[in-house]
Amino acid sequence: MIKLTILFYSFMITMACTQTITLLNNGKAGGSFNARTLMYKEALESKGYTVIYENIGKIAQSVKIFKETKEPTLMVYSTNQSNKRDLHNTSENFILIEYEQPLYICTSKGSQNKSGRITVAHGKGYDPVVLERLLGKDIVLVPYKNSGAILNGMLGGDVDVMVNNQGKSLKYMASGKGSCTVSYELPMMHATVIAKNLDIKKMRSVLKNIVTNDSAFVDYHTSRKLKTSNQTWSEELVIVQRSEKAWK
16 A cells, blocks of 8 residues: 555656646847746756747747647746736736846947937837936937847947846946946836746746756856845735836
């Protein structure tokens, strides 16, 4: 009887670890969404999950698929996308806060005393009204597809100023081509993971373990000085829902 019980639990553990999960990649190469998705793919596979990797590459299309899917599905997300995409972090889909980070405003050395209009690189999801209120109306807003493309535009001298995440801003400062400062007027961005047709509590436990212990994630967060969360699920949900409102 004891042997049968052990076999039963071993079978249940095996079944749990071989669950098939669809993972939607909503980012493009060079961006944080793409990097995070690929790390989750490798980490989940190393834990025995079968991952169906859908390399969508477009946030709008990925959101549409996420809303309509009937399959167990995971997708990395962020609070600065929620209102624009009409997909919010809720008690039904929210898994965890992976990290939080402020936005930075970086200025090239050549444009610090520039007269006339300045060009400002920013992500497509950023509100132009907020940027104009912060930087003035005498600017030309130049939307880029992701944070990596914004950084390349600045490094290449294509724009005078960029609004970018912490990781890419630190890289820009290291280049010596300009300076960056934290914006306390732009809202804090929270990187999240959301799921559909999955056990939220169980998946949170799995992903929390990955984010905390997987070497790729530890290196990613440490190298970019990203602040991770050690709060409860309910506390994190309150934080991200407040963050979403700040991005309106």
